[in-house]
Each structure stands twice: as C-alpha cells, then as structure tokens.
Amino acid sequence: MSTLTLPHGILSMPPHPSAPPAHHPGEPLLLDYAGGALGEGASLAIATHLALCPACRHTVREMEAAGGALLEELEPEPLEPGGLERLLARLDEAPAEPPRRLPPSIQTGAPFLPPFLPEPLRGRLARLWRGGPGEGDLSGLPWRRSMPGLAYVNIPTNGGARTRLLRLQGGSALPEHTHHGIELALVLRGGFSDEFHQFLPGDIGVGDDAVTHRPVADPEGCLCLSVADGEIRMTGSIGRFLNRFIRV
Ligand SMILES: [Zn+2]
Structure with a gap:
C-alpha cells in the first residue's frame, strides 16, 4: 500500500456556491435509512448527505414523526401494499414532535x-x-x-x-x-x-x-x-x- x-x-x-443539493436519495432510501434497513456503508452515505441537505433532514424528521403517529392508529395487520403511500400522505398532517434522532451536523473535530x-x-x-x-x-x-x-x-x-x-x-x-x-x-x-x-x-x-x-x-x-x-x-x-x- x-x-x-x-x-x-x-x-x-x-466551497461551491451554497446552493442546496439538487440530487437526493429519494423517499424509499430515506425510509430504509430511518428504519435501519440499510447496511453500514449505505447508512454512512445517507447520513453524510443528511448533514449537507436540510431538505432531506426535514423529510427524515417528518417520516419519524409520522411513523410514531401512525403506529398509534394502525390496526395490527395493515402493513401491506399502499402503506408507504399512506405514510407519505400523512406527512403533512404529522404533529410537530421533536425528532427522535438528532440531525447530523458538520463537526470540527479531527482538525x-x-x-x-x-x-x-x-x-x-x-x-x-x-x-x-x-x-x-x-x-x-x-x-x-x-x-x-x-x-x-x-x-x-x-x-x-x-x-x-x-x-x-x-x-x-x-x-x-x-x-x-x-x-x-x-x-x-x-x-x-x-x-x-x-x-x-x-x-x-x-x-x-x-x-x-x-x-x-x-x-x-x-x-x-x-x-x-x-x-x-x-x-x-x-x-x-x-x-x-x-x-x-
Ligand atoms: Zn437531500
């Protein structure tokens, strides 16, 4: 080596002019990330993107808030096709709960x-x-x-x-x-x-x-x-x- x-x-x-990112992981990947369904490498990439992308941080927070709210209402068996759409449709209605996960932030360690x-x-x-x-x-x-x-x-x-x-x-x-x-x-x-x-x-x-x-x-x-x-x-x-x- x-x-x-x-x-x-x-x-x-x-730095590039501070335009927000234009290309995002998309909702299925963010949902997999929020649910812990991604491997460590993919999670590292998504979490690092979140540190740079206010829009996706917002989406993940809303998914978490909607997920918590939805759980309280769901019948035991409703995890079926269409569930994702229903969750995403609920995002606008989700209560403004504090996020369960602290948003990643740019750190200054390791100078x-x-x-x-x-x-x-x-x-x-x-x-x-x-x-x-x-x-x-x-x-x-x-x-x-x-x-x-x-x-x-x-x-x-x-x-x-x-x-x-x-x-x-x-x-x-x-x-x-x-x-x-x-x-x-x-x-x-x-x-x-x-x-x-x-x-x-x-x-x-x-x-x-x-x-x-x-x-x-x-x-x-x-x-x-x-x-x-x-x-x-x-x-x-x-x-x-x-x-x-x-x-x-
Ligand atoms: Zn993004």
Whole structure:
C-alpha cells in the first residue's frame, strides 16, 4: 500500500456556491435509512448527505414523526401494499414532535482533515488517518492507486458493501458500467457528470441495474464517497420502518 500525494488544488477550492443539493436519495432510501434497513456503508452515505441537505433532514424528521403517529392508529395487520403511500400522505398532517434522532451536523473535530468533510464520514476517516505532511489535506489517508486518474481509500464497513473515498482527477472517466444492487456516490468536492446529470457537492447519485452510465469528473476533479452494495436493494419498507418504533 502506498501513500499517494494528492495535488492540493481540489482541497483549496472555495466551497461551491451554497446552493442546496439538487440530487437526493429519494423517499424509499430515506425510509430504509430511518428504519435501519440499510447496511453500514449505505447508512454512512445517507447520513453524510443528511448533514449537507436540510431538505432531506426535514423529510427524515417528518417520516419519524409520522411513523410514531401512525403506529398509534394502525390496526395490527395493515402493513401491506399502499402503506408507504399512506405514510407519505400523512406527512403533512404529522404533529410537530421533536425528532427522535438528532440531525447530523458538520463537526470540527479531527482538525487534520479538511473542514468541508461532515460527520459521520469525518469520524470514519479520522480513524484511518496515518499522519501526513500537512494538516487540512487528505494526504495522511491510506490512498491506493487504481486506474490512471483514480485513487481511493477503503473504508471498512459491516454488511458487505464496498465503501470508498474516491478521488478522480479532472476529466478522468470511469468505464461505462451498470450496477448490481444499489450504488451511491456522494460528491464532497468538485463534481462529476454522466450522460444524464451533473453532480456537485452534497449531491448524491443513486445507481441501480436500470442505469448504465459513464461518469466523468469535472475539470477541477472530484472527491466523493462511493458505496457499492451488490446485495442490498431499496425496499422502501414501511414494515421495517415501523418495526424500528416497535423496538424502541
Ligand atoms: Zn437531500
């Protein structure tokens, strides 16, 4: 394993204009996240997106409030097709209860990491830190080289997902590919584009086996969290979601 010295350009870039993210996980994934149905890697990506996305934090809070309210009214057997729609239809009616889960927030711990990295990803990377020549960059992480223009750091997670911090040099392209299960790509710095969309910091791309694409890093490069999980699929399961409340 070799330490890769990274050009610092992408790290010293000013933050992207503070537009909120434009690409979100979508309600089924947020519901799986809230219900604890995702593996550790996918949960890490969703939770890190939540730290950057007020809209999705709001949605998860409302799901939790609606889930608690719905439980009090549901008959024992109503977890059937249509349950998700009914839950989502109730969101506007949900009482304004305090959230059961504290919203993730951008932390300032681990000062050797760049300030734009939010929790919970920040804490995971801090555990992998090996010391480096400079503070505020990513050179102390155990980078590995892959194809030209691509370096990555493996982030150990339970559940079988391949969880990586990826750095693509500007203009580098990944080979055209499709996905088995779900693949999440959360942009942290820079950006990438495929045939369909452009993804900027805070945006999360969700790929599945219906999507074949060829992502290309924007000219300034791209730093992203990539989670590829060949086994877990989105369920949007209202049953699993409500089970979380039953166990509490
Ligand atoms: Zn979002």
